[in-house]
Amino acid sequence: MVKVAILDLKDPKNRNRWIIGTPTQVPKSSPFYSKQIQIAYVKNPEKGIIEKEPEHYHTPPIEEFYLILQGALKVKVEDNIIVLKSKQILAIPPNKRHKILDYSFPIQFFTIRAPISTEKTKIETS
Numbered sequence: 317m318v319k320v321a322i323l324d325l326k327d328p329k330n331r332n333r334w335i336i337g338t339p340t341q342v343p344k345s346s347p348f349y350s351k352q353i354q355i356a357y358v359k360n361p362e363k364g365i366i367e368k369e370p371e372h373y374h375t376p377p378i379e380e381f382y383l384i385l386q387g388a389l390k391v392k393v394e395d396n397i398i399v400l401k402s403k404q405i406l407a408i409p410p411n412k413r414h415k416i417l418d419y420s421f422p423i424q425f426f427t428i429r430a431p432i433s434t435e436k437t438k439i440e441t442s
Contacts, residue, residue: 321347
């Protein structure tokens with residue numbers, strides 16, 4: 317259960333990883349441990365890291381969202397190429413193939429999944 321707490325995104329250890337949810341980076345003792353939602357804060361990752369994630373989809377009921385704070389993110393959803401810009405959100409419903417293709421620099425964005433996704437619910441397609 318999420319407890320009342322503040323997470324400082326300026327702290328370098330909170331960049332480029334899941335900060336809320338159940339992955340191994342979020343221990344059960346953390347006030348940001350959650351069985352209901354996953355949130356990652358990504359800021360200026362090294363080129364090539366997020367682009368090498370394979371195309372995949374999430375099984376129902378998992379939805380994924382990209383919320384762009386700064387920069388631009390190029391995402392393939394099914395056979396469509398979408399360029400998201402600052403202050404835009406992309407909603408990806410369950411069973412829709414998607415993959416991040418590229419991004420501008422500097423970039424800051426959140427990836428949000430609800431409910432949480434596991435290796436059993438994330439299906440690689442490539």
